[in-house]
Amino acid sequence: MPSDSIQKIAEELYAYLADRFPVCSWSDEFVFFPQAISSNLDWTRWDDFSPDSVEDAVLSLRGFRNELGKAARDSDGQGPGDPINAALLLWVTETLEEQLEFVRHPAVQPTFILTVATMGLVQALQSQNADALLARMETLPDFLDRFRKALIRIPELFREAGIQMAHDFGRWLDSFRIICDPQTVVEAKERLVEALNAVPVASDFRLSEDLLERIVQHHTGSGLDIRDCLLELEEEIAETLVVLESEAGNMGHGRNWESAFAGIGRESIPEGDKVLLLRKEIRRLRDHCFSEGLPWTDPSMEQSIVIEKLPASLKPVRAADSYSAVPGFPFRGGIFYIFDDGGLGQAAHWIHPVYRMTAAHEVYPGHHLLDMCRWNGPDPLRRPVEYPLFHEGWACFGEDMMLDTGAFDRDYDRLILARRRHRHAVRGKVDLLLHRGDLDLNAAARELESAGFSRARARETAGKYALRPAYQMCYTIGRRRFQRIFQSCGGKGRGSFVQTVLGQGEILFGDLERVLKEGGGKTGFDD
Numbered sequence: 001m002p003s004d005s006i007q008k009i010a011e012e013l014y015a016y017l018a019d020r021f022p023v024c025s026w027s028d029e030f031v032f033f034p035q036a037i038s039s040n041l042d043w044t045r046w047d048d049f050s051p052d053s054v055e056d057a058v059l060s061l062r063g064f065r066n067e068l069g070k071a072a073r074d075s076d077g078q079g080p081g082d083p084i085n086a087a088l089l090l091w092v093t094e095t096l097e098e099q100l101e102f103v104r105h106p107a108v109q110p111t112f113i114l115t116v117a118t119m120g121l122v123q124a125l126q127s128q129n130a131d132a133l134l135a136r137m138e139t140l141p142d143f144l145d146r147f148r149k150a151l152i153r154i155p156e157l158f159r160e161a162g163i164q165m166a167h168d169f170g171r172w173l174d175s176f177r178i179i180c181d182p183q184t185v186v187e188a189k190e191r192l193v194e195a196l197n198a199v200p201v202a203s204d205f206r207l208s209e210d211l212l213e214r215i216v217q218h219h220t221g222s223g224l225d226i227r228d229c230l231l232e233l234e235e236e237i238a239e240t241l242v243v244l245e246s247e248a249g250n251m252g253h254g255r256n257w258e259s260a261f262a263g264i265g266r267e268s269i270p271e272g273d274k275v276l277l278l279r280k281e282i283r284r285l286r287d288h289c290f291s292e293g294l295p296w297t298d299p300s301m302e303q304s305i306v307i308e309k310l311p312a313s314l315k316p317v318r319a320a321d322s323y324s325a326v327p328g329f330p331f332r333g334g335i336f337y338i339f340d341d342g343g344l345g346q347a348a349h350w351i352h353p354v355y356r357m358t359a360a361h362e363v364y365p366g367h368h369l370l371d372m373c374r375w376n377g378p379d380p381l382r383r384p385v386e387y388p389l390f391h392e393g394w395a396c397f398g399e400d401m402m403l404d405t406g407a408f409d410r411d412y413d414r415l416i417l418a419r420r421r422h423r424h425a426v427r428g429k430v431d432l433l434l435h436r437g438d439l440d441l442n443a444a445a446r447e448l449e450s451a452g453f454s455r456a457r458a459r460e461t462a463g464k465y466a467l468r469p470a471y472q473m474c475y476t477i478g479r480r481r482f483q484r485i486f487q488s489c490g491g492k493g494r495g496s497f498v499q500t501v502l503g504q505g506e507i508l509f510g511d512l513e514r515v516l517k518e519g520g521g522k523t524g525f526d527d
Helices: 004-020 022-026 051-075 082-103 110-126 130-150 156-178 183-198 209-219 226-250 257-262 274-291 355-362 367-375 388-404 413-436 441-450 455-465 473-488 494-503 509-518
Strands: 305-309 322-325 334-338
Touching: 004 022, 004 051, 004 082, 022 110, 051 082, 082 209, 082 509, 110 130, 110 156, 130 183, 156 183, 156 455, 209 226, 209 413, 226 257, 226 413, 226 473, 257 413, 274 305, 274 334, 274 355, 322 367, 334 367, 355 367, 355 388, 355 413, 367 388, 367 494, 388 413, 388 473, 388 494, 413 441, 413 455, 413 473, 441 455, 473 494, 473 509, 494 509
Parallel strands: 305 334
Antiparallel strands: 322 334
C-alpha cells in the first residue's frame, strides 16, 4: 500500500472529480478522467463544464499536484510503490488539467457533450434503479441547455458531427418511451440542434502544433514526439506488408494480400444468433487463457459480459466494435458493444472469422481481462486509472499472444492478424498527419481506402479521428512497446509476465519496465 499521505491525496482527488464530473469520472469513455465513483451518487447531477467550474477544476488539479510533489518528497520512497503511485497521479492531474484548459473538448465539441448525455443515461440504466433514470432524464435538459447557451464559435466539422449525433440521440431516446417520457429531453435536443445550425463556425479544427506534440508525447503516455511516432508507424506498415505478402503467397494468391483476405470464407451463424456465437468464442478464449496461466480467467471466476448493440447516439463517434467496463471494486463486469454498420454487426447469417480477433481484443485477453485485473488489483489508488497507450496496446498485444500460443491456428489467421496490425498502423499515421495538417479529410480518407476501408466508411472514419487527436496511434505504438518489454524479459514465461504486468494496474511504461527488471513486485489479487 502507498504511504498514508499519498493515499489520502488520491482519495481526495477522486472524490473531487467524482463530485464535479460524475459521468465522465464514472465512464471509461472519457480516457483522461480516472474512473472515480462517488460514495453518494446524486442522480440529479450532471458534469459541470461551465467556465467557472473548469477554472476551479484546473486550479484544484494544480493544487493536488503540488501536494503530491510534497508528499512524494516527504515520503522519500518509504511506502511500497510510492514513487510509482506519485508519478501516476502526477500524470493524471497534469494531463486532465491540460485537457480541460487547453484542449477544451467540452467547450467546442457537441459530440463530447452528447456522449456525456448518453453515458449518463447508460449509467442510470445499468444501476437498475428506476428513480435514477427518471432523475437523469429530468435534469438532462438543463445540462444540454447550459452547453447550448455557452456556444460562441466552434469548428464546422465539430458542428456537423454534433448535429448528426443529436439526431441519432433523438432516435435512441425513442427507445425510452416504454420506461418514461423523454419529451423534455427531446425538446432540449431540438433546441441544441437549432443553436448548432446558427452558431458561427471556424474552418479549422486542428490544435496548435505544440499542443498536439504535448498530447502525443505526454497525454497518451508514449514519451515520443510526433516524428518518432510516425517513424514507428511507417516501420510497422513496412513490416506488416512483408508478412501480408508472404501469407498471401502461402494461400496461393501471389503477393496480392487483398485478394487473399477477400477469399477467406465466412462462417455461418447458428440460428442467426450472433450473441450466442460471440459468447462461445469468448468462453473458448477464456479457457485458452486459463490453460496458459493468465490471471483471472478461471471459468469458476467468470465475470459478467453483456453483449449489446451500440447505442444509436454513439454511432457518430465510434468507428467499430468496442468494450466498456463497469467501474467498481470488486470488478462488476463490462459491456461488449457491437457496431451495427460494420465489424460484428453487419450481416444476419454469416460472419467473417475476424470476429475471433475482435473478441480477443475486446474481452480475453484484451480489455476485459485488463480491466478485471485493474479493478481487482491490490492497490486502490491504481484501480481507477487507465491511459490510452497501455489500454489499446495491451489489447493488441493480447491478439499477438493468442496467435503465438495457438488459440488462432487456422491457415489464414496470420494473414488476418497482419492485416489488423497494418490497418492500425495506417490509422495511426492518418490520425497524426490529419491533425498536423499534412492531410485534409479527403486525403486522409484516401489513405484509409488504401488499407481496405470502403470509400464511404473511410470518409466517415476520418471525420471521427478528428474528434480524438492522437488516439489512433496508441494501438500500434502501445503494442510495439509491450512486445519490446516482453522480449527484453527473454520472451519466455508468458504467464508470469502477464501476471506481473496486470498485477501492477495501468502504471506508466517506464515504471512498468523498472518493476519487471527488478523482479516483479506485487502480483496478488484481492477477492
